[in-house]
Amino acid sequence: MLRLxxxxxxKQFDDKHVLQGVNLTIEPGETVVIIGQSxxxxxxxxxxxxxLLSPDRGAVLVDNVNVAKLSRKKLFxxxxxxxxxxxxxxxFDSLTVAENVGLAIREHTEKTDEEIxxxxxxxxxMVGLEGVSSKVPAELSGGMKKRVGFARAIAMNPECVLYDExxxxxxxxxxxxxxxxxxxxxxxxxxxSVVVTHDLASAYKVGHRIAMLHDGVVIFQGTPDEIRETDHxxxxxxxxxxxxxxxxxxxxx
Amino acid sequence: xxxxxxxFRTVGRSIFNLLAVVGGTSLMLLGVIARLIELPRTxxxxxxxxxxxxxxxxxxxxxxxxxVGAVAAVQAAYQFQDYVPMIFLGTVVGKSVILELGxxxxxxxxxxxxxxxxxxxxxxxxxxxxxxxMELLAIDPMRYLVMPRMVACVIMLPVxxxxxDCLAIFGGMVxxxxxxxxxxxxxxxxxxxxxxxxxxxxxxxKAATFGLIIGLMGCFNGFRTFGGAQGVGRATMQAVVSSCxxxxxxxxxxxxxxxxxxxxRGTT
Numbered sequence: 331m332l333r334l335x336x337x338x339x340x341k342q343f344d345d346k347h348v349l350q351g352v353n354l355t356i357e358p359g360e361t362v363v364i365i366g367q368s369x370x371x372x373x374x375x376x377x378x379x380x381x382l383l384s385p386d387r388g389a390v391l392v393d394n395v396n397v398a399k400l401s402r403k404k405l406f407x408x409x410x411x412x413x414x415x416x417x418x419x420x421x422f423d424s425l426t427v428a429e430n431v432g433l434a435i436r437e438h439t440e441k442t443d444e445e446i447x448x449x450x451x452x453x454x455x456m457v458g459l460e461g462v463s464s465k466v467p468a469e470l471s472g473g474m475k476k477r478v479g480f481a482r483a484i485a486m487n488p489e490c491v492l493y494d495e496x497x498x499x500x501x502x503x504x505x506x507x508x509x510x511x512x513x514x515x516x517x518x519x520x521x522x523s524v525v526v527t528h529d530l531a532s533a534y535k536v537g538h539r540i541a542m543l544h545d546g547v548v549i550f551q552g553t554p555d556e557i558r559e560t561d562h563x564x565x566x567x568x569x570x571x572x573x574x575x576x577x578x579x580x581x582x583x
Numbered sequence: 584x585x586x587x588x589x590x591f592r593t594v595g596r597s598i599f600n601l602l603a604v605v606g607g608t609s610l611m612l613l614g615v616i617a618r619l620i621e622l623p624r625t626x627x628x629x630x631x632x633x634x635x636x637x638x639x640x641x642x643x644x645x646x647x648x649x650x651v652g653a654v655a656a657v658q659a660a661y662q663f664q665d666y667v668p669m670i671f672l673g674t675v676v677g678k679s680v681i682l683e684l685g686x687x688x689x690x691x692x693x694x695x696x697x698x699x700x701x702x703x704x705x706x707x708x709x710x711x712x713x714x715x716x717m718e719l720l721a722i723d724p725m726r727y728l729v730m731p732r733m734v735a736c737v738i739m740l741p742v743x744x745x746x747x748d749c750l751a752i753f754g755g756m757v758x759x760x761x762x763x764x765x766x767x768x769x770x771x772x773x774x775x776x777x778x779x780x781x782x783x784x785x786x787x788x789k790a791a792t793f794g795l796i797i798g799l800m801g802c803f804n805g806f807r808t809f810g811g812a813q814g815v816g817r818a819t820m821q822a823v824v825s826s827c828x829x830x831x832x833x834x835x836x837x838x839x840x841x842x843x844x845x846x847x848r849g850t851t
Contacts, residue, residue, distance in 0.1 A: 370635065377715070380719060382715055382718060402723075406721040406723070407721070409719055409720070409721040410721045411716070413719075414719045415790060416712050416715070416716055416717070417712075418711055418712055420711060420713050420715065420716035421713070421716075422708075422713055422716070422717075423707070423708075423713070434720040434721065434722065435724065437720070437721075437722050438721065479767040481718075482716075482720075486720075548688070
């Protein structure tokens with residue numbers, strides 16, 4: 331299990347200040363959901379946690395180790411303890427479903443083809459996909475791609491899984507399957523999870539804690555019950571999905 | 584004043600971009616060299632790329648080489664009229680094909696096809712977060728994606744060039760017989776008269792260098808793609824243009840160095 335800590339993280343792209351001093355701690359085994367408008371830097375924050383981006387200021391600590399200071403070798407060792415479900419699934423087009431799921435196992439372990447195939451089948455079964463091993467991503471629907479991405483993320487039995495909008499584009503039933511899976515991984519394997527989502531039903535179901543990001547800072551964090559009852563005007567407007575309120579249209583875009 | 588400032592800004596930005604490209608390609612090349620020790624781990628990817636680059640380019644090379652050889656024969660015969668014996672037709676076609684036309688034209692046509700294909704594939708992977716996903720799986724994209732493509736280009740360009748050389752000479756020989764009336768035996772006698780293995784080697788050294796340029800430009804432009812479909816299109820175009828320009832410029836310097844080496848060896 332991993333402990334994640336973002337300490338005063340700043341990030342700027344050209345003239346746009348995306349993160350402006352994010353402070354957020356995620357305890358081992360905890361599931362934290364990050365919500366916020368599109369373009370407020372939720373996905374950017376996830377990429378900082380795994381070292382795909384480095385902060386301009388501040389630090390991201392994983393088990394008290396500064397990710398930005400790690401050598402490439404150490405960073406790869408750290409990443410093997412992570413899994414990530416991408417917003418766009420990000421499956422490798424030229425590989426089959428089985429090759430996508432088993433790629434990391436093939437690269438980092440000495441397992442035989444049969445063992446890898448067995449693990450792939452098991453992970454695909456977990457996400458409700460069977461009989462698609464030999465298909466290529468172009469033959470799958472958006473929801474199926476997402477679930478293959480999920481299977482790939484958990485193929486190496488990670489200690490922490492990052493989910494970038496895991497239920498976007500899925501039907502309500504499949505969204506619930508994914509939510510149940512996140513809860514199951516978290517409760518049974520004590521995996522630390524960070525979920526970025528706009529789907530509040532999903533956030534309430536999977537999150538031990540929900541943090542709201544607005545204008546590059548965390549403006550609120552609390553349990554699902556606390557966020558439901560908060561008087562914070564920005565949070566209220568967001569969770570009620572109102573166009574009128576203190577959050578101006580396009581402010582986060 | 585604002586016009587002058589804008590001019591300085593544009594020039595400054597162009598210089599900065601050029602330095603960034605030179606720096607970026609140099610770092611990528613050094614990165615690949617540093618990872619060559621891991622080549623056996625990616626032998627499957629390298630073999631697949633060799634197949635894609637080599638076999639996939641054969642139809643293009645056949646057409647280009649046959650007609651280049653044919654044109655070389657026709658042009659030389661026209662210039663030889665009444666001044667140079669036709670026995671030298673084979674010599675001229677052979678020399679020009681082996682030293683220049685074979686390596687350069689093969690590199691230009693294969694480069695257009697291959698660097699565009701590499702840049703488009705890697706560029707699409709970049710904008711759809713597939714390269715990020717690979718990083719997340721702790722798989723080095725330089726080792727897994729870049730190195731196999733560059734190694735395949737360096738190996739396959741000389742192979743395609745030998746193939747193109749043979750076809751171009753054959754094309755020249757056929758045209759010499761049909762259109763100019765030079766017999767096959769006269770043509771081959773002329774071809775053999777000044778045939779040096781050093782010429783073939785220098786052509787292959789050029790081809791391998793051009794292969795490196797094609798792979799490097801394709802991978803570099805693919806990896807720095809941004810901005811969706813438009814970005815992929817831009818990267819593809821830049822890969823083709825930059826590889827063609829680099830091939831032509833490098834050709835001059837390689838020709839100068841290699842000819843000097845051959846000439847030096849020939850005179851001592």
